[in-house]
Amino acid sequence: MSRPKAGHGEEGQVRAQRKEMTRLNLMNAALSLVGQGNSFTALGIREITREAGVVPTAFYRHFRNTDELGLALVETAGLTLRRMLREARQSGLPTEDIIRLSISTYVSYLRQNQLVFRFITTERSGGSRILRLAIRNEINHFVNELVMDIRSVAVYNNMSTQSLQMVGDLVVSTMMSAASDILDILPGQPLVENEMIERLVSQLVVVFLGASVWSERPDKGAKSGKSADAEGTESQIQNDRQGDTA
Amino acid sequence: MSRPKAGHGEEGQVRAQRKEMTRLNLMNAALSLVGQGNSFTALGIREITREAGVVPTAFYRHFRNTDELGLALVETAGLTLRRMLREARQSGLPTEDIIRLSISTYVSYLRQNQLVFRFITTERSGGSRILRLAIRNEINHFVNELVMDIRSVAVYNNMSTQSLQMVGDLVVSTMMSAASDILDILPGQPLVENEMIERLVSQLVVVFLGASVWSERPDKGAKSGKSADAEGTESQIQNDRQGDTA
DNA sequence: TGTACATCAGTGAACGCGCGTTCACTGATGTAC
DNA sequence: TGTACATCAGTGAACGCGCGTTCACTGATGTAC
Numbered sequence: 193m194s195r196p197k198a199g200h201g202e203e204g205q206v207r208a209q210r211k212e213m214t215r216l217n218l219m220n221a222a223l224s225l226v227g228q229g230n231s232f233t234a235l236g237i238r239e240i241t242r243e244a245g246v247v248p249t250a251f252y253r254h255f256r257n258t259d260e261l262g263l264a265l266v267e268t269a270g271l272t273l274r275r276m277l278r279e280a281r282q283s284g285l286p287t288e289d290i291i292r293l294s295i296s297t298y299v300s301y302l303r304q305n306q307l308v309f310r311f312i313t314t315e316r317s318g319g320s321r322i323l324r325l326a327i328r329n330e331i332n333h334f335v336n337e338l339v340m341d342i343r344s345v346a347v348y349n350n351m352s353t354q355s356l357q358m359v360g361d362l363v364v365s366t367m368m369s370a371a372s373d374i375l376d377i378l379p380g381q382p383l384v385e386n387e388m389i390e391r392l393v394s395q396l397v398v399v400f401l402g403a404s405v406w407s408e409r410p411d412k413g414a415k416s417g418k419s420a421d422a423e424g425t426e427s428q429i430q431n432d433r434q435g436d437t438a
Numbered sequence: 439m440s441r442p443k444a445g446h447g448e449e450g451q452v453r454a455q456r457k458e459m460t461r462l463n464l465m466n467a468a469l470s471l472v473g474q475g476n477s478f479t480a481l482g483i484r485e486i487t488r489e490a491g492v493v494p495t496a497f498y499r500h501f502r503n504t505d506e507l508g509l510a511l512v513e514t515a516g517l518t519l520r521r522m523l524r525e526a527r528q529s530g531l532p533t534e535d536i537i538r539l540s541i542s543t544y545v546s547y548l549r550q551n552q553l554v555f556r557f558i559t560t561e562r563s564g565g566s567r568i569l570r571l572a573i574r575n576e577i578n579h580f581v582n583e584l585v586m587d588i589r590s591v592a593v594y595n596n597m598s599t600q601s602l603q604m605v606g607d608l609v610v611s612t613m614m615s616a617a618s619d620i621l622d623i624l625p626g627q628p629l630v631e632n633e634m635i636e637r638l639v640s641q642l643v644v645v646f647l648g649a650s651v652w653s654e655r656p657d658k659g660a661k662s663g664k665s666a667d668a669e670g671t672e673s674q675i676q677n678d679r680q681g682d683t684a
Numbered sequence: 685t686g687t688a689c690a691t692c693a694g695t696g697a698a699c700g701c702g703c704g705t706t707c708a709c710t711g712a713t714g715t716a717c
Numbered sequence: 718t719g720t721a722c723a724t725c726a727g728t729g730a731a732c733g734c735g736c737g738t739t740c741a742c743t744g745a746t747g748t749a750c
Contacts, residue, residue, distance in 0.1 A: 207746050211693065219675050231564055233477040238736060248737080250694050257737095268675050308675075317618040318477055318564030324622065355640070362641045365615035366608060372563040376570065394601070394652075395608045402648025406640075453713050457726060484703065494704080496727050503704095 215254045217244040219265055222258075223307035232262060232311060233319050262315065262323045269308045270330035276301045277337050291396045299389055302371055313372040331368070335360040351407045359403045366395055461500045463490040465511055468504075469553035478508060478557060479565050508561065508569045515554045516576035522547045523583050537642045545635055548617055559618040577614070581606040588649075597653045605649045612641055 221243035226232050230239075235258055241248045255261045280297045302309050316327045339360040342348050348356065370392040377384050467489035472478050476485075481504055487494045501507045526543045548555050562573045585606040588594050594602065616638040623630050 205747090207691090207693075210746095214693075216675050223675070229567060231477055231479040233564075234480040236736065237738090246693095247695055249696080249739090252738085253693055314564045316563070318479075318560045321475060321622075328619075358637050358640045359644060361637065362612060362644065366611060369611035369615060373574075376567075391604050391607065394604045398605060398608060398645060398648035398652050400648070401651045402644035402646070405647040405651060406644050451714090453724090453726075456713095460726075482703065483705090492726095493728055495706090495729080498705085499726055 211253070214244070214246060214250065217246070218251065218254055219261060219268070220244070220307075222261055222265065223311055226311050226314065227307040231318065232258075232315050232323075259320055259322060262319065263326055265308075265311055266315075266323065266326045266330055269312050269327075270333065272301075272305055272308050273330065273334050274337065277334065277341075287400055288393070288397055291400070292393050295389060295393050295396070298367065299374065299385075302374060306375060309371050310375050313368055313375070316368065331364060335364050338363060347404045348407050351403075355406070359399065359406075362399055363396060366399065367392070370395075457499070460490070460492060460496065463492070464497065464500055465507060465514070466490075466553075468507055468511065469557055472557050472560065473553040477564065478504075478561050478569075505566055505568060508565065509572055511554075511557055512561075512569065512572045512576055515558050515573075516579065518547075518551055518554050519576065519580050520583065523580065523587075533646055534639070534643055537646070538639050541635060541639050541642070544613065545620065545631075548620060552621060555617050556621050559614055559621070562614065577610060581610050584609060593650045594653050597649075601652070605645065605652075608645055609642060612638070612645065616641075 218240060221240050222232065222235060225235055225239060225243055237251045237258060238248045240258070240261070241251050255264070276297070280294050312327060312330075315323050316331070317324065319327070335357065339353070339356045342356055342360060343351075348359075351359075370388065374385065374388050377388070464486060467486050468478065468481060471481055471485060471489055483497045483504060484494045486504070486507070487497050501510070522543070526540050558573060558576075561569050562577070563570065565573070581603060585599070585602045588602055588606060589597075594605075597605075616634065620631065620634050623634070
């Protein structure tokens with residue numbers, strides 16, 4: 193329990209290996225705490241080290257602070273996402289079946305790597321700015337790879353890169369949004385889960401249908417964009433009691 | 439500064455009004471802190487009351503804890519969303535222009551109510567479970583209203599309610615996702631903002647194009663859904679050094 | 685192979701600090717007569 | 718209108734607690750000869 197003894201048959205860089213182990217333990221501890229419903233941003237060093245089974249001060253041998261640990265998590269999460277995509281690349285089925293198969297793979301990955309995905313979907317819009325941007329960066333990589341895949345499908349090969357990215361972004365944000373919902377299903381509700389999966393499949397079918405129509409339009413360039421803007425951020429909630437003003 | 443004096447010309451339920459004011463101040467203080475980059479989940483009672491300019495213990499006259507304040511925020515945010523939608527209902531323009539106009543309204547609302555929107559997009563997947571579910575509930579209301587609007591458009595009036603909800607959900611999640619991105623743009627980057635708005639418009643056009651094709655399909659019922667599932671949640675990060683095993 | 689020294693991952697005590705929560709209070713506002 | 722009492726939103730002191738961070742340490746692992 194207290195201190196690891198040597199001689200489990202392992203040789204060589206024992207110290208470095210052990211250090212790496214502890215590092216991974218810390219990262220897994222953080223993920224596990226996030227999985228238990230904590231917000232990563234609210235995690236403390238003592239909480240994480242307690243979960244990992246080391247003394248608080250040991251944390252500083254590996255990370256300067258929790259943000260740095262977060263960035264490390266984003267990196268491994270990116271690896272996970274890209275590995276998933278690599279394995280999902282296959283087959284020449286009709287569109288809807290490709291989608292269904294890909295979603296199957298996706299959901300399977302979701303379940304296998306729930307903690308990583310929960311971390312990503314949570315912190316994507318919730319963490320510190322630096323963490324948010326790091327995650328968005330990983331997601332952009334993901335979109336780019338997806339775009340390359342889409343491009344190889346005949347129907348879309350006359351779309352501009354910009355349009356393809358627009359579609360890729362739509363697909364990925366739809367999948368992230370669904371991930372968040374699916375991960376919130378309590379275990380043992382396969383019916384709800386299947387419903388959600390079917391909805392996700394339908395949504396992606398709609399998107400790809402739309403994209404194929406879009407790609408055939410003659411006027412698919414940029415339009416003039418006027419955005420109605422306004423200031424006034426001070427107080428967001430007003431005591432707006434309606435009526436009764438004499 | 440210290441204690442509010444009476445006699446600003448106001449009569450009647452002065453005490454109740456003041457209490458309501460303090461309550462709103464607390465809610466706005468929380469929003470404002472979220473706007474400054476804090477995660478709502480990580481906000482403390484002392485932090486909020488400090489921002490609101492009251493003593494920590496005053497908090498308990500209004501909320502049992504921060505979660506309860508969060509729920510109150512969700513409620514007002516829901517009002518904001520619904521008010522927005524009500525005002526956006528109008529006109530009989532061609533589809534893309536309706537979308538462009540609606541998005542204009544939307545982005546304008548985003549800017550006017552940034553703090554509320556930031557709170558919603560952040561806590562939608564990041565907060566406590568109870569807060570997440572409350573927010574999802576508000577979003578569902580929103581989807582339902584949107585569905586009613588979509589139904590009134592001729593092209594979609596032979597779609598099943600289920601399909602309409604699927605599309606509505608897709609539209610809303612796309613808009614939420616974009617909100618998160620748009621709110622993260624640093625002020626004074628109108629070009630980036632316009633790009634994002636155009637992308638959002640394009641994405642929604644793709645969705646509605648897809649939906650109209652979908653609605654014309656003869657076989658738009660539910661399919662058999664098999665989801666590849668798997669267990670193994672224990673440790674999410676492995677020390678996967680590739681190769682070198684003798 | 686054996687010895688002597690260097691390295692450094694993890695320890696444990698200690699610190700000052702801000703937290704959430706309790707409690708008795710105060711004094712302006714509300715109400716009854 | 719005036720008086721006497723009740724209500725209760727906001728106060729301020731006090732509490733015990735866990736936090737992040739510092740520091741000197743220990744003892745297994747690594748290295749040089």
